[in-house]
Amino acid sequence: MQHMSEYVFSKGKMFRPMVCLLMSKLCNNHGKLGDSVLPSQRIVAMVMEMLHTASLVHDDVIDAANERRDMPSLNKLHGQRKSILTGNFIHTQASMIISSIGNPRVIALHATAVEDIIIGEFLQLHTREDENERFQLYLKKTHKKTASPLACYNKCVAILANLDESLIDAAYSYGYNFGMSYQVIDDVLDFIGQEKMGKPTDSDLKMGMVNAPVLFAAKECKDLHPVIMRRFSEPGDVEYAREMIKQTHALDRCRDLAAEYIEAAVRSLDNFAPCPARDALTQVPLTLSRRKI
Template identity: 35%
Template sequence: MVVAEVPKLASAAEYFFKMGVEGKRFRPTVLLLMASALNFPIPKSASDGGTGAPSSELRTRQQTIAEITEMIHVASLLHDDVLDDAETRRGIRSLNFVMGNKLSVLAGDFLLSRACVALASLRNTEVVSLLAKVVEHLVTGETMQMTSTSEQRCSMEYYLQKTYYKTASLISNSCKAIAILTGQTAEVSMLAYDYGKNLGLAYQLIDDVLDFTGTTASLGKPSLLDIRHGIVTAPILFAMEEFPQLRSVVDRGFDDSADVDLALEYLGKSNGIQRTRELASQHAKLAAAAIVSLPENDDEDVQRSRRALVDITHRVITRNK
């Protein structure tokens, strides 16, 4: 799908899709497993995209959702790296570092435009609306992060809402789009959404932990990145509950490296890391429960895919990179 007339733009847009730097392919894997988990007989009155369509055609449409999702995700990474002035991503030099900010932004815009073209080809207005909302959420979440007040930065509720917009909305609405294309009921579609939402939140919570506990080599990007950019995440928020004096450090914004060291000292004395892992585990359990709640089906492929989706919830909270 990533085809451009200008070679330089094509090279930039394909940068994170090349062999060796393609990342974990987490989202496409989840979506294709969700497609298999939901591909079971449903009433003939199902909406467009249901069992009335040939199986191979349905699978192709679902694969398109996975491709669109990954393009939106990579586009957001390209834009984020420009905003954060990042130098590395996925263990290599970031695109903005290699080709400059302008081309990196244009490459992200190009990927979004290609995703829109692919989305239109599905000819399903509900799916188009869902994934258009995702792009809105990505922008909203980034703006929330950039413009938060002192009170908002120290609010767990605000943090989780921002995290949903920036991370979980994409996977949750994409899972729901898969269900809609399959022609599933509103109830089943919401279970798919709940799985994606809670999986996405668990994933980001563990990311926040790894930002403090991981290494640059394991993460593929610098550790302590968020706090050095003045971004307050769950471990610090939980630490602040135990040590209210940390609030004054947070309010100063971490411009001084001494404040970063002080915050890390408080974090080390607190249960912030453990409580963040526990919250991630709670969301992982909710994601697994959504899969267990799907209508019973004895098909071996369906059962295998559902087991894999549940297994992913465990992998998300036990990963180290």
């Protein structure tokens, strides 16, 4: 099992722990702890990546994906059973490691992140007849699956820096809003990826998942409603949805929504003392949006 765990960690962007470590530096600078990262905060950043990686292993089983990060997926190489057990093993190790910190609030936030990812996966399997309820379901799914882990672990490192509650909440707010913007941007990339980044496109729609571009397109094109309700299962559904996204203002509305979340994330940093970490955390979501969409 160890060699399978090592395989899934062998290639990754390490984006989430980078954000977590920058938040640690920001909080420590503000709390007069210096510019270094505490050992307990490094553990939080590591556990955050472990949880994310375990969720990807389980995602690939659910989606029957054959590739992950330009490599054969674990379930392609070793089958579903061993992949599920490997994901569970990584989850267990992450929980044991973060428990070693001994901070009840941090342990509770880790449990919340785990629970929210699972709930997000369940929500992703559903849709709604009502257009407004459908969009609210998408936002709730994004909150649970993507934004909550970023928010929870950013809050953890602020707690470990012994900041006051208003700044702990600000760290959470940064992670939440950044996570929401990240998912909306990723949804746009799923549509334009081939042209912008050389990535395969429409993977969400092909798996029957509803994302932000198609939801915004459906607000202008009512004929998309039955296509969404049958989860793009009939021949030509994905192509039709893609064409409607092109013909509507869907991508512009996605960019506007992502920009709102980015603005809120940056605003969360206002009450922290100026330092290089704050500058970096301000620029990361802006750079991400410009590079991707």
